[in-house]
Amino acid sequence: MNPSPTVIDLLIEARWVVPVEPHAVVLDDHAVAIHEGNIVAIVPISEARTLYTPRERVELAEHALIPGLINAHTHNPMTLMRGLADDLPLMTWLQQHIWPAEGRVMGPEFIRDGVELAVAEMIRGGTTCANENYFFPDVIASTYQSMGFRAVVGLPVIEFPSPWAKTRDEYFARAEQVHHDLKGDSLITTSFVPHAPYTVSDESFERIREQSAQWDIPVHLHTHETAQEVEESIRDHGMRPLERLQRLGIINERLIAVHMTQLTDGEIAMCAAAGVSVVHCPESNLKLASGFCPAEKLRAAGVNVAIGTDGCASNNDLDMFGEMRTAALLAKAVASDAAAFDAAFALRAATLNGAMAMGLGDRVGSIEVGKRADLAAIRLDDLETQPLYHVASQLVYSTGRHQVSDVWIDGKRKLAGNVLVDVDVDGIRAKARRWRDIIAAGDVQ
């Protein structure tokens, strides 16, 4: 005699389920059972129908269901500066456009409106989690909370006064307050975000080392982004940034090192041995002509490689499908090996590896029993993904983010048949246009 079916909240039946863990597996005609936001089973559809009585059933007959994509490096308030100043040398871009604009607008309202626009864009593109790096983490966190989006918000440290804090002590005091206020939150955790080795002192790094260990949170840091950064570190500190960070005790499994376009084989081995995560931001590195991250060498050395879009002021989108594709393509050319950084690895880098870097590896990043249900469904019957030979190839090399049809975060539906759930799209667009007028009025062309 069959046991009676279990009542669950949600059953998603998909033509293909790509769990990411186990690696490089595609499950045909499988269902994912979800209850109270948790993934409780991944079984063939026919079996699911006898095992469960779902309160809601979603049928995805032409879709792949994947873990929600994880954007492992971004500055989402800057989405409001998308395309403000392109095709310029780095210092002209920063000093004549971005910093003056930030000076005029940075504050809670700008931060909130920028994050709202970013969240809407991310959900529409299948991203369910972001590693955030910007000022006003309290406002950032509350905006993510109100929109039901998962994020690690960064606690900034920089040796310059900003509208967020004026002194080193104030940066650390505010960090402590925000970290304390977010304790136990189901969607938001924290990290330290020292801006970069050239803008943060040894003393601050030492405080970050102690505090991050005590709180057990990641340290999310731009480094080895350009050759100039490395040269200036040698000039000012007598050593390359990674060596300095190593002496300061920052090179460990909590470090999320972003960009990393300038690396020796010894540095790669050191990062692998220490358990450092690297976030590869290929489009930002290309657009700012920063250099080429040796992504395949890092992967082969066993470094945990994740993928980030960087902020919209330097990319100019939050499109993790595009970034995953660029990462895979570029890695092959940089490694002179067409077999490098394959599609299955690109999907892993854009999901589970991001979660692991951000300290969320036990919670999200793959479709596994016991994890929270952060999921994205991608329609693959568009002509642009036909014919279909291999699901992972299609997802990485052919899929456009507009093919994302449905998204769940923490078990809650955020995108339903391409439509954002409970998001005021017109209001977000109107606010973006208002900020555009303010920012453009002050920008020197």
Place this chain on the structure above:
Amino acid sequence: MNPSPTVIDLLIEARWVVPVEPHAVVLDDHAVAIHEGNIVAIVPISEARTLYTPRERVELAEHALIPGLINAHTHNPMTLMRGLADDLPLMTWLQQHIWPAEGRVMGPEFIRDGVELAVAEMIRGGTTCANENYFFPDVIASTYQSMGFRAVVGLPVIEFPSPWAKTRDEYFARAEQVHHDLKGDSLITTSFVPHAPYTVSDESFERIREQSAQWDIPVHLHTHETAQEVEESIRDHGMRPLERLQRLGIINERLIAVHMTQLTDGEIAMCAAAGVSVVHCPESNLKLASGFCPAEKLRAAGVNVAIGTDGCASNNDLDMFGEMRTAALLAKAVASDAAAFDAAFALRAATLNGAMAMGLGDRVGSIEVGKRADLAAIRLDDLETQPLYHVASQLVYSTGRHQVSDVWIDGKRKLAGNVLVDVDVDGIRAKARRWRDIIAAGDVQ
């Protein structure tokens, strides 16, 4: 007294018109007047309304109107092999997957179905013209004709027998027949497509030189694609491919040189002086780890640089928005200059430069009075292209091809509000799936 308004076929009123020529100009609130497929005026909307009585008026209040994108290198029948074999070394990919598959399926039916799928994808993505390189140019041409798509079809020459021709004489005889049959066609012209220097003999190149001059058609050729190709040419001919081509009289204003990842400064100068066009296929070069085309150096030297997607077996899409973006991003990193290959130039490379390379520079590639109306409209009010500071930046760095709403070729509407006009999408999808089953059944995994 005002003259009475002129009756015209079509008036397109757009929030922005990006004519490409003049360079780097964006016209606010302009209309393009079209009669009998020709562009007859580009004037402010208010003026257009007094000057013209259009039989059809299209209002594009949130859109940019651009010249249709021109894909300057593709193998469209291979769209049916999209994603068949990825992440493999070049020779494994070719010898174990692509060539065996071609051997099983190549023939008129496969060619026609592949081109139909490709045309549907191209129109949906704002592409209105393709530089085609594959066997059976007669079938390719008739498929383009029946779908009303503009193309240059290549007349293949290769020193191997194929289902298209068995001997050198047969390749040239069939080339002559196809060229003759297409004379005077309003949408289709021809080029010679010798496969590559390593698969075509000196004798064939000499015949191509004479015949292409006599017919005044381009010579569309893969070359300097990989370091291996250059090394083998030195081994077999005692010189690099471009030097050999130069001695054979192929280096002239009719040459469309595709890929060109291996170039000396002297070769760049030679191409500039001779009026050679170069087609940059950045995503194919990355995916096959072929190398990095010095696109910015070529641009700076005055070479006519166009952009192509290459075939779907090695890309895996026909997305000219994606390719334009990758071209601009990659050129900056390769040139170590964030100001290189700017958005306005990327748009030009993806439109007018393609037309010039293909001998269509007086007919299409820009929105100018007297040219044929090949146009694409892009919706820019999506959240992903908000806020909007600079139209060209947004088109190159943020726009996804799904934002293409309307397309005209030769004055005829091909896409209307995101819907293909007179295209049997379900039929095309069904045929793609049928070919998938045939090809996958024979593929060795």
